Amino acid sequence: MTNKAVVIEAPGGAEQLKLIDVDVGEPGPGEIRIRHVACGLNFIDVYHRSGAYPLPLPARLGMEGAGVVEAVGAGVTHLQPGDRAAYASQPPGAYCTARVMPAKCVLKLPDAISFETGAAMMLKGLTVQYLLRKTLPQGGLQPGDAVLFHAAAGGVGLIACQWARALGLKLIATAGSDEKCRLALDHGAVHAINYRTEDFAARVKDITGGRGVKVVYDSVGADTWEGSLNCLAPFGLLASFGAASGPVPPIAIGMLAAKGSVYITRPTLFTHIATQAATQAMGDDLFGMVASGQVQVRIDRRYALADVAQAHLDLEARQITGSAVLLP
Structure with missing residues (x-):
């Protein structure tokens, strides 16, 4: 053969x-x-x-x-x-x-x-497993907590939408078109934001009453990095697990203090x-x-x-x- x-x-x-x-x-x-x-x-x-x-x-x-x-x-x-x-x-x-x-x-x-x-x-599924089960903010995640997930209409994202729904989390999705936003909603996201036509950080603050989310799961990288930080509640976690739009630029560590004593991690499946x-x-x-x-x-x-x-x-x-x- x-x-x-x-x-x-x-x-x-x-x-x-x-x-x-x-x-x-x-x-x-x-x-x-x-x-x-x-x-x-x-x-x-x-x-x-x-x-x-x-x-x-x-x-x-x-x-x-x-x-x-x-x-x-x-x-x-x-x-x-x-x-x-x-x-x-x-x-x-x-x-x-x-x-x-x-x-x-x-x-x-x-x-x-x-x-x-x-x-x-x-x-993709094992990635979602380690993100939602293990890559967690202070105090973990409880039913009703809001999380932001970028690229939510992709293979990882659609699994994440469903898994978050099963855990009782309120997943806020971003995607690059209205059609992809509808797909994320159909799979369990509670809100979906077209980041090509909307300021997703401003929308997240509106959705959460100004507080922000406990955790942002970001596989996009350069294009979403700064906005992702702006979405975090105090003591929140930004999990950067990919760079589809390019690598994340270097940051000044003091920015984490200015954003509310937030955390950053770069986990990998392997x-x-x-x-x-x-x-x-x-x-x-x-x-x-x-x-x-x-x-x-x-x-x-x-x-x-x-x-x-x-x-x-x-x-x-x-x-x-x-x-x-x-x-x-």
């Missing part, structure tokens, strides 16, 4: 993505070999391709996928050949038909969840899933939310693996709402 993988030989635009034949060997200790049914598409893949997050070259791309375990290496006990499985994992390399990879972040996929849903939800036990616990939480129907994973587009360049162009142009998958 001929196996295919997407590689880049130099950083740059979508034209750098090449589909090549590859050999897939046997798993070593702590590894598995998985044959993909679907592969996830995420904005971090664009950062890897462009060189914003540099990788050793030549590099394979892709951080999540789902399929069937074909073989396991020595020491792997939580997976067996034939298991349905899904993952969000380093190192990159999910854009392929099959791969050998570390086993610690690969989880059994419940029968109630399809391969496409598994591939579309692992990185810090949270550093061990198999942590990954399993977070995955169980995610699987439970999806299997219960409280979180439904919207797959907006499906692309053949050979069409990965178009998928990246659509992702960068913000043409994809919800999630998208590549099909080997």
Whole structure:
């Protein structure tokens, strides 16, 4: 069987993505070999391709996928050949038909969840899990608390809207069009702000009676950074977990005092899933939310693996709402 993988030989635009034949060997200790049914598409893949997050070259791309375990290496006990499985994992390399990879972040996929849903939800869903469950302001979050979530019509955002609703939180969404705002509202946001036509910080203060929100979850970066700080209540938390519009500029630490003794953090998923036990616990939480129907994973587009360049162009142009998958 001929196996295919997407590689880049130099950083740059979508034209750098090449589909090549590859050999897939046997798993070593702590590894598995998985044959993909679907592969996830995420904005971090664009950062890897462009060189914003540099990788050793030549590099394979892709951080999540789902399929069937074909073989396991020595020491792997939580997976067996034939298991349905899904993952969000380093190192990159999910854009392929099959791969050998570390086993610690690969989880059994419940029968109630399809391969496409598994591939579309692992990185995004685990991100929402660590944000809403672990990346919390002073005193945590209680039902009725208001939070602000940027890019709420994307794959991460739509999961966050639903998960926040299940937790009783009042999620205020931002998005770049009226259509995307409606989508966020349909998925559980209590307010939605078109940041292209409105001052979102002013709207947030209006919605909250001038106080602001306990926490802002911001994956946009440069374009929203200052406004996000202005949305915080005293002692609030700004969680910057991405930079879709460009990196956040340096800040003067005194600004945090001026804004009301606020906090800033830059969390990453891979810090949270550093061990198999942590990954399993977070995955169980995610699987439970999806299997219960409280979180439904919207797959907006499906692309053949050979069409990965178009998928990246659509992702960068913000043409994809919800999630998208590549099909080997």
